[in-house]
Amino acid sequence: MKPRLAETPVLLGWAEAPLSPWSRFGDDEWLLDIRTAGRRADQNRISWAVELPEGAVISRTAWRGLHQAAKQFLWSMTTNPPTGRQRLSPSSVHNKSSALKTMIRWMALDGLETFSSIDAGAVERLRAWLLVRPGYKAKSITANTVVNYMIVLKDLYRQRAKLDDAPLADPLPHETTYEAAGLTPATRGSIPFIPxxxxxxxxxxxxxxxxxxxxxxxxxxxxxxxxxxxxxxxxxxxxxxxxxxxxxxxxxxxxxxxxxxxxxxxxxxxxxxxxxxxxxxxxxxxxxxxxxxxxxxxxxxxxxxxxxxxxxxxxxxxxxxxxxxxxxxxxxxxxxxxxxxxxxxxxxxxxxxxxxxxxxxxxxxxxxxxxxxxxxxxxxxxxxxxxxxxxxxxxxxxxxxxxxxSSHQFRKTFARFIARRDRSQLFGLAEHFKHASVAMTARGYVGSDFDLRQLIDHESRAETATALDRILLSDRLAGRMGERIVVGNARFRGRAGEQVRRDYIEFVLTETDLRIHACDYGWCVFQAETSRCGGEEGPSEAGRSPSVCLSCANLVIEPRHAPYWRDRRDRNSDLLSRANTMTAAVLTEAIEQCDTVLNRVGEHDEQV
Structure with missing residues (x-):
């Protein structure tokens, strides 16, 4: 007679398998070997010796069995995860164990004595219970947190052939874990950057x-x-x-x-x-x-x-x-x-x-x-x-x-400023860092940090989308590119053009490599072949200046940039009264440039 799966040698020995230098998977007290800086001591310890909660409707034997099954599941995810998945790290073991212990508590209150008894109805009850359960600082838990529980459920099912107790039917047959948690692109949210x-x-x-x-x-x-x-x-x-x-x-x-x-x-x-x-x-x-x-x-x-x-x-x-x-x-x-x-x-x-x-x-x-x-x-x-x-x-x-x-906001804010390459918003990094340009700062800081490069690219796309939306809506733009855009962007303006504008922006972001770069006097809709500053992948901070950019086919100036041009005109006007003939000619040209820009964007109607 063929032995049951639970009697095979690999499963019989799982409880004795080492989890860390101090603990085995079968122990009721786990001491994890996590060396990530900044973690509290309690984040390296897991206790499975938990008493039945008040109001539980399952036996103590079933309660212990559920915790034993949870430990076996974590063993399987650490030593033999599903195809294509990485083995759980010690910190991931801690995170998954917290979700499992909460889930087992709910099962005890709901009357479920085994993971194999979880069906579609049980998933619905668990989801409803989680959504009304208090979270951090007494607030309701978020959909992002519910996703973690749905992932554990799905992984229990995926690992069923390696476990003594697991869901026998797919608990989420018709939806993803994100859909099951009610998480959509509109509700998912993200860590904010600092304003x-x-x-x-x-x-x-x-x-x-x-x-x-x-x-x-x-x-x-x-x-x-x-x-x-x-x-x-x-x-x-x-x-x-x-x-x-x-x-x-x-x-x-x-x-x-x-x-x-x-x-x-x-x-x-x-x-x-x-x-x-x-x-x-x-x-x-x-x-x-x-x-x-x-x-x-x-x-x-x-x-x-x-x-x-x-x-x-x-x-x-x-x-x-x-x-x-x-x-x-x-x-x-x-x-x-x-x-x-x-x-x-x-x-x-x-x-x-x-x-x-x-x-x-x-x-x-x-x-x-x-x-x-x-x-x-x-x-x-x-x-x-x-x-x-x-x-x-x-x-x-x-x-x-x-x-x-929060600590991660600084990383995201850093990525956003680098992505924008806005000299006025980069706090004079080039000066503080003693770099020749902000572009050098941007390249040097990203280095080999792939995750940060992805974050910067995401923020660059978001900045491009924001700039495109503003530019396509405006009927007053200066700069050579701005003058071209304002002639043909009527179809994007108003309520009728809202969906057309969204579709166009989505097309630009997904089908092209166009990126729009900010500076304190305008937007650069960068195209290397027409760039006057000499930039190859983006505007050259060493080569760009208001005068250079005004002669460039890539520049767009909108009403929000009017204060810069007004200040530039006023400063040059103050210098003009005490300038020699040669300097006066240069200053007069700069003043005329500022007047032209301000007339096109509407000097007294700048947007904030």
Whole structure:
């Protein structure tokens, strides 16, 4: 008689298979070997020894059986996943286990004792239960979260031949996991980029903290720490604050807001906020992920020569965790501009005492207030601290409310600014980075980060769609390309042309490689064969200028750009009164150019 699948040797031995150096798949307590920087300790541990929930209508034996089946499923996905799928990483095991444990809780309340009893009706009940279940901060869970449960259900069915207990019929026979979760292109959403005004305010303020106030705060913190240590040597802890205040008064240092750094409390808070400013500068001007930034250790800045120029380029050395197979991440390098190098230097100084006390090498460390242990900063903690810094420095409100920052928003915002190549919105990166052009900044920063290149391409497409929509709607455009467009874009305007315009934009994005690039005085509908700036794949930042672009067939100027041209005209008019004959001719030509542009776009009707 042929043995049942569950009796084959591979299945009999699954519970003894090692999950990590400390745990087996059959254990009720899993300790996972996850080395991604910034994870909390509880995100590396899974407990399967869970009591039956109140209101459960299944037996304890069935309850234990469901958890055993869940562990076996995770074993199968880790050692022998479906064709075309990667094996689960330890962090993915943790994520899947959370979904499974929640699903099993629902099954106990619903009366389902095995995964094999899940049918289409059960899927509907699970979906309805999930949608009314409270999520993060008491809000309802999102459709994106429901997708995770639908994927687990589908994978249980796909792995049924390898499991003792699994759905016997396809739980989602007529729809995808996204459709089953109610997730459509309209509802899916995405991580937002930081609005321009808020991003500029936050990054400029963080830069000021790093470049103008960083050394003062480090000096104040060093004085406080040394005075505190002196107080301890004299045997009276209550004297520590006295010694710190006395030393700080003698130093008479001033903080970023003009406040006197006279007390231990004020200095500690300034030092904490400086750490946050350093993180913001790195995240905003390099585009690294939070796990990569938090993995940085002492000696994170590395210099390499640029060809035979004799010039050395600074790089950040950190670990890349996503998309790599190496356990503990792969060491990678990111180009580091001058402000970022300064931020890392400050972090090394600020973390020196914590590193010395703990024997650790990370730059982002914190003393756990509950246990007094020095531990690495977690991703959740740094997210909270960034929001605290924004509140402290008074970042502008967004639509009447504080903007809720998350770590990945910086990466997306960085990608968006690079994709736009707008000099006024790139915060003068070329100047800060000492690069010859913003184009060099864009190319250098993307490097070998394929995920970031994809994100930049996505943002470039979105910017092109936005620009096309504005241009095709406008009846007042300047620039040689703008004048050509405005003659023939009547069919795209008004309610009747809305669908025609959408279809045309979709065609441009999917069937052509056209990209529209922003600058502070217009749009470049880039075509290499007509480019006057010499750009090959996009406009050359070194070669473009208002005068060059006005003679180029690629330029479009719309009413929103009128303030730039008005300001340019006024500045040249001021210079004209005291210019010599030769200079006056150049200035007069520039003024006439500005007047021509302003007449075409409607000088007094610029759009915001």
């Amino acid at each position: 321009d005004a808020i991003a500029i305010s936050l990054l400029n303020t963080a830069l000021q903290w790093v470049e103008e106030h960083g050394q003062t705060i480090v000096r104040a913190e060093t004085i406080r720490r040394e005075a505190w240590a002196l107080g301890l040597t004299r045997g009276a802890r209550r004297q520590c604050s006295y010694h710190a205040r006395k030393a700080l008064r003698r130093a008479n240092l001033i903080g970023p807001a003009g406040e006197a750094l006279l007390g231990a409390y004020a200095v500690r808070h300034a030092a904490n906020h400086l750490v946050e400013a350093c993180y913001i500068v790195i995240a905003g001007f390099v585009g690294m992920r939070v796990s990569e930034i938090l993995s940085m250790e002492t000696g994170a800045v590395d210099y390499h020569p640029i060809g035979e120029t004799g010039v050395a380029q600074a790089y950040l050395v950190a670990r890349l965790f996503k998309t790599v197979d190496q356990h503990g991440g792969r060491v990678e390098r990111w180009i580091a501009p001058e402000p970022v190098v300064k931020a890392v230097e400050l972090l090394e100084q600020l973390s020196a005492s914590l590193r010395e006390a703990s024997g650790r090498r990370e730059l982002f460390l914190v003393k756990n207030t509950q246990y007094g242990e020095i531990v690495p900063v977690t991703q959740m903690h740094i997210g909270w601290r960034v929001n605290d810094f924004a509140r402290h420095v008074g970042v502008p409100m967004h639509e009447g409310k504080p903007w809720a920052f």
